[in-house]
Amino acid sequence: MKALVVGGGVAGPATALALHQVGIEATVLEAWPRSDGEAGSWFTLAPNGLHALDLLGARHLAAGIGFPSERNVMAGATGRVLGSMSLGVPLEDGTVAVTMKRSRLAAALLGEAERRGIEVCHASRVTEVASSSDGVTVNLEDGSTVAGDLLVGADGVRSMVRQAIDPHAAPAxxxxxxxxxxxxxxxxxxxxxxxxxxxxxxxxxxxxxxxxxxxxxxxxxxxxxxxxxxxxxxxxxxxxxxxxxxxxxxxxxxxxxxxxxxxxxxxxxxxxxxxLPRVARWHRDRMVIVGDAAHAPSPSSGQGASLALEDAVVLATCLRDGGTVEEALTAYDTARRDRVERIVAAGARSSSSKIPGRTGRAVRDAMMRLVFRFVVTERSSAWITGHRVRWDPEAAPALPSGS
Ligand SMILES: Cc1cc2nc3c(=O)[nH]c(=O)nc-3n(C[C@H](O)[C@H](O)[C@H](O)COP(=O)(O)OP(=O)(O)OC[C@H]3O[C@@H](n4cnc5c(N)ncnc54)[C@H](O)[C@@H]3O)c2cc1C
Known part of the structure; x- marks a missing residue:
């Protein structure tokens, strides 16, 4: 089986690594030229994302480009501390969350994919995709066409693959x-x-x-x-x-x-x-979406990249574990949807709390102290960062070409 992966951010190369690990050939098509990884913002990869990276044999990449982050401490405008909580349930060996540049993670994952023999095509913007029960094709901006057996849309919050799967999908x-x-x-x-x-x-x-x-x-x-x-x-x-x-x-x-x-x-x-609150359809025929293309949580959730890494492992596992492509994609949707939609909803609440309301500063600070004491706590968030996707090495081999 040959998979075409649209997008070379976090979800794209991670999915290519996961597919490669279960014997599925993958090509990554990224719109932008090769970058030095220095553009854009910093973010934190939570322990659940680091665990998924570990299953891909790539956790060392995060350690090489980031630094450990143990806690979030929240203060009000007066400087008074409103609450404090850990950045998630550490891994078994004590590893905590890692803060890094998003672009450095993408560059490191793409480099690792190439090191393992996965084809990565930079400056390859996909302009059109098509899928039938037999296979998929993508057209590139330079006029060329590439064919495969599976199309993975890892093309971010403004995903064109999402629109191809469902033209009525709501925008971000x-x-x-x-x-x-x-x-x-x-x-x-x-x-x-x-x-x-x-x-x-x-x-x-x-x-x-x-x-x-x-x-x-x-x-x-x-x-x-x-x-x-x-x-x-x-x-x-x-x-x-x-x-x-x-x-x-x-x-x-x-x-x-x-x-x-x-x-x-x-x-x-x-x-x-x-x-991206809810995307009704994540797959159709031989097309499927992962990462922000399927379920972008607000950055306030601190979970977008970790969820993208979890998706990669789960999608590869579903394809590996047999059945038709359609059955595998349905299994992936079933395995992931509830968790990611709950996290998107939690992220939206977290974003709203950053917008000062009509209440005065003292009232807001008092409310936030209560929230961090009783509502958003290490215990109540453990289901997010304590989650561990599974990769059972004993399962069935990957789907043969054309199944
Ligand atoms: C300011 C900010 C802070 C954040 N903080 C955190 C955080 O602390 N923790 C966390 O886990 N997450 C955080 N996130 C979210 C995280 O960055 C995303 O969830 C994650 O990058 C999603 O990865 P992705 O690969 O799905 O999408 P993206 O990273 O957006 O990658 C999509 C890729 O697809 C490519 N592409 C798009 N269209 C095409 C096309 N037609 N053809 C070819 N290629 C295409 C793009 O060029 C891009 O490289 C933050 C996000 C923002 C904006």
């Missing part, structure tokens, strides 16, 4: 926050933040997050509530002007937020945040 939803991210290098402010922790501030006008790195840098992000920023609005300010705007928004809040942003460098700006 703006969650009311615009994201900015950056880094302040070699800063004395790093020493003011506890190591191995995300420091979050429910600020008076924006939500702020910062994490010191082992090198003495601080990586940070700012979520600004408000209507989505249009392309024209984004282009109307330079990154430095956006940075000045963020400093204004953070100026009244206690802690190092405003100083970190003022002395740092923006790496991501005016990026509207979306989620």
């Amino acid at each position: 939803r703006y969650v009311g926050l615009t994201n900015f991210g950056g880094i302040t290098e070699r800063t004395p402010l790093a020493a003011t933040l506890p190591a191995r922790q995300w420091h979050f501030v429910f600020g008076s006008r924006a939500f702020f997050g910062a994490h010191p790195t082992p090198d003495g840098d601080v990586v940070w992000f700012v979520n600004v509530p408000g209507p989505a920023i249009t392309r024209a609005e984004r282009a109307a300010r330079t990154p430095e002007q956006w940075q000045d705007r963020l400093v204004e928004l953070l100026a009244d809040d206690a802690g190092p937020a405003a100083d970190l942003v003022r002395t740092g460098r923006l790496e991501l700006w005016a990026d509207n945040t979306h989620d």
